[in-house]
Amino acid sequence: MRFAKRITEYKLAKDLFTRGKDIILSPEAQEMKKYIQHGETTVFEHCVAVAKYSLLIAYFLERTLKIGVDKDSLVKGALLHDYFLYDWHFKDHPNRFHGFTHPSVARNNADRDFELNDVERDIIAKHMFPLTPFLPMYRESFIVSIADKWCALAETFKIDVSSYIIYRINFGIALANGDYSIDYGETAIEV
Numbered sequence: 001m002r003f004a005k006r007i008t009e010y011k012l013a014k015d016l017f018t019r020g021k022d023i024i025l026s027p028e029a030q031e032m033k034k035y036i037q038h039g040e041t042t043v044f045e046h047c048v049a050v051a052k053y054s055l056l057i058a059y060f061l062e063r064t065l066k067i068g069v070d071k072d073s074l075v076k077g078a079l080l081h082d083y084f085l086y087d088w089h090f091k092d093h094p095n096r097f098h099g100f101t102h103p104s105v106a107r108n109n110a111d112r113d114f115e116l117n118d119v120e121r122d123i124i125a126k127h128m129f130p131l132t133p134f135l136p137m138y139r140e141s142f143i144v145s146i147a148d149k150w151c152a153l154a155e156t157f158k159i160d161v162s163s164y165i166i167y168r169i170n171f172g173i174a175l176a177n178g179d180y181s182i183d184y185g186e187t188a189i190e191v
């Protein structure tokens with residue numbers, strides 16, 4: 001448990017915000033707040049949670065197993081892995097087979113709105129593996145696919161595993177937008 005103690009929630013939030021700032025603060029990514037993913041969690045909150053657990057897995061691989069991870073691409077890909085931009089609970093949404101098709105919709109949207117590298121594209125397009133039969137090409141894609149399943153499970157069963165990081169990230173967004181009205185009582189994430 002020494003590993004778990006060393007990585008605090010605050011450190012994770014700070015690292016996630018630093019690596020994902022350009023995406024988190026973009027009006028395009030903020031659009032994901034309009035849509036619900038699981039339970040009462042928005043797609044934006046889900047993506048932040050998946051980025052958090054992806055980073056946690058990456059820290060474990062690097063520190064304990066000495067396996068290197070491209071953490072910038074990991075965070076960027078995780079933040080955009082469900083960038084499909086429609087309400088999949090709504091009967092008339094454009095993709096009837098959402099579970100199978102949304103990774104490629106998200107990949108195309110992300111490619112249109114952001115500059116992606118091959119790792120980030122692969123993360124988004126393959127995150128539903130093994131439900132979709134496209135084998136991830138990079139370890140970063142496997143990591144996000146595992147983190148995604150854990151977060152989907154937690155959100156569906158209302159297990160709170162990410163409210164702190166969502167709170168910190170929204171705090172970072174508020175500060176970046178010049179909103180200093182809320183006293184969060186702790187050291188701010190530098191923006």
Ligand SMILES: [Fe+2]
Binds near residue numbers: 081082102103127128
């Ligand atoms: Fe997804």
Ligand SMILES: [Fe+2]
Binds near residue numbers: 050
């Ligand atoms: Fe997801």
